[in-house]
Amino acid sequence: MNTIKKAKRRQGSKGQAIIFIILVLSCLVFVVFWNYDLHRILHVKGIAQNAGDASAVMAARWQGISLNLMGDLNLMHALALVSDNQAAAETITNIQARLSYTGPMVAFMGSQQAAKQNRLFNQDDFTAYLKRHAQRVRFDYPHTTGSDGEPLFPEPYPNAWEEYASMLDALANDGIAAGPDNMRLYSDYSGGHILLNKAFYDAIAGRNWCWFYHNAPGLLELYQNFHPAWWPPLPPIENVPYINSEFFGLGMVKVTTSLDNLVTTETINTVTDRRTLQYQFTPEDLTNSATWYAYGGHLWSEWEAMSMQGDFPMPLAGPVKQEYDYAGADAAIRVRTRATRLTPGAGSRAITNTINWTAAAKPFGYLPGPQRPDAFDLVLPAFHQARLIPVDSLSGAGSGGYDLEWREHIEEHLPEYMEHGPLGHGCRFCRMLEIWENVDFRQTGVNWLEINSQQCVIVPPGPGGGGRGGRRRAH
Numbered sequence: 001m002n003t004i005k006k007a008k009r010r011q012g013s014k015g016q017a018i019i020f021i022i023l024v025l026s027c028l029v030f031v032v033f034w035n036y037d038l039h040r041i042l043h044v045k046g047i048a049q050n051a052g053d054a055s056a057v058m059a060a061r062w063q064g065i066s067l068n069l070m071g072d073l074n075l076m077h078a079l080a081l082v083s084d085n086q087a088a089a090e091t092i093t094n095i096q097a098r099l100s101y102t103g104p105m106v107a108f109m110g111s112q113q114a115a116k117q118n119r120l121f122n123q124d125d126f127t128a129y130l131k132r133h134a135q136r137v138r139f140d141y142p143h144t145t146g147s148d149g150e151p152l153f154p155e156p157y158p159n160a161w162e163e164y165a166s167m168l169d170a171l172a173n174d175g176i177a178a179g180p181d182n183m184r185l186y187s188d189y190s191g192g193h194i195l196l197n198k199a200f201y202d203a204i205a206g207r208n209w210c211w212f213y214h215n216a217p218g219l220l221e222l223y224q225n226f227h228p229a230w231w232p233p234l235p236p237i238e239n240v241p242y243i244n245s246e247f248f249g250l251g252m253v254k255v256t257t258s259l260d261n262l263v264t265t266e267t268i269n270t271v272t273d274r275r276t277l278q279y280q281f282t283p284e285d286l287t288n289s290a291t292w293y294a295y296g297g298h299l300w301s302e303w304e305a306m307s308m309q310g311d312f313p314m315p316l317a318g319p320v321k322q323e324y325d326y327a328g329a330d331a332a333i334r335v336r337t338r339a340t341r342l343t344p345g346a347g348s349r350a351i352t353n354t355i356n357w358t359a360a361a362k363p364f365g366y367l368p369g370p371q372r373p374d375a376f377d378l379v380l381p382a383f384h385q386a387r388l389i390p391v392d393s394l395s396g397a398g399s400g401g402y403d404l405e406w407r408e409h410i411e412e413h414l415p416e417y418m419e420h421g422p423l424g425h426g427c428r429f430c431r432m433l434e435i436w437e438n439v440d441f442r443q444t445g446v447n448w449l450e451i452n453s454q455q456c457v458i459v460p461p462g463p464g465g466g467g468r469g470g471r472r473r474a475h
């Protein structure tokens with residue numbers, strides 16, 4: 001009798017042991033899966049970072065090379081004028097006009113190669129967007145007219161839009177793995193508007209009433225529901241002479257003046273010497289008036305974003321060297337990788353994580369002195385290398401770069417919204433505009449701010465500052 005009981009007890013404890021082992025094993029399996037997933041995500045993130053960084057540096061390197069070429073051509077133009085060779089001077093100016101597109105296009109191509117060599121794949125939506133844009137350049141740019149009936153996008157040289165569109169098409173045909181994230185499309189709106197500010201949508205999504213307190217005081221109270229549109233009209237399309245590429249543009253202007261207004265005899269001679277051109281300009285040589293490529297436009301100024309002073313100082317170990325302290329042509333890249341997890345999600349479905357990475361780089365160099373490359377207005381060969389820079393210190397990035405959901409919103413949805421009010425399509429930003437339309441939603445914000453607005457303090461970012469914990473994307 002006793003032995004039977006003992007055997008049963010043994011069997012019972014054996015059963016418990018098996019359940020225990022199964023439990024431990026399944027826990028272990030999950031730990032292994034989880035560990036694998038973690039490493040995989042880190043690995044894929046590493047790929048994104050390497051490839052994004054390499055891609056941005058490559059683009060910036062070619063921007064530097066293009067600027068040096070542009071500078072060499074300025075020197076040759078000056079030499080052509082000295083020997084009174086008008087035909088050569090004209091040819092050089094024509095080449096320069098083309099170089100301001102072909103140079104950045106090579107940068108675009110180089111950035112894709114660098115991304116792909118670092119194991120990134122083409123993104124179908126990146127490619128499709130560029131294809132669509134090439135179509136716009138080819139078919140819309142030549143025919144769009146402004147309110148005065150004049151062409152809105154006059155060509156910088158004959159057949160420019162056709163040639164530029166073909167180069168974009170060629171790039172798209174190879175596939176886009178790295179999106180140029182600081183493009184400045186000619187069709188972008190000029191100036192600011194609250195609907196063109198991504199932070200407005202973020203504030204709605206996060207019920208961040210303090211954002212309204214700081215950036216749009218009164219908006220919550222004043223806004224009246226749609227029909228007719230309460231908003232001021234969207235700003236017009238910027239109308240500037242189009243001589244720079246939309247992607248990786250060099251930020252140049254064409255100036256018609258005598259050369260001594262743009263550079264000193266001493267500097268041009270030192271640079272000419274270094275390029276072994278074997279000619280010394282006299283002050284009289286520089287009095288000929290002609291059209292020169294100079295630094296200007298939106299770019300080329302003090303590098304304010306890297307300043308260690310002001311309201312939001314950049315947390316740097318020391319100030320930027322004087323000769324490098326300029327904001328100018330630079331390149332930003334957006335890449336994306338995906339990691340599929342082994343650990344199943346809800347309903348045993350596989351989970352895929354998308355990893356986005358943005359990187360920025362800039363050509364650096366100096367003129368003899370050393371002085372900033374743009375110490376004089378004239379573009380001269382002065383660039384020596386390309387380096388990564390913090391994404392936050394980029395020159396004024398356009399409206400959302402290669403964030404395609406945002407681009408679709410501002411390019412396609414907003415004009416429609418301004419006419420018809422909130423639209424029912426699934427776009428994340430349009431959904432925020434629907435929430436915004438809700439009177440109760442806005443009233444909640446008004447009520448909260450009435451009581452809590454003293455909580456809306458801006459804590460300076462930076463080490464030890466707490467608060468916002470420094471710049472969100474500075475890396």
Ligand SMILES: [Zn+2]
Binds near residue numbers: 408
């Ligand atoms: Zn939208």
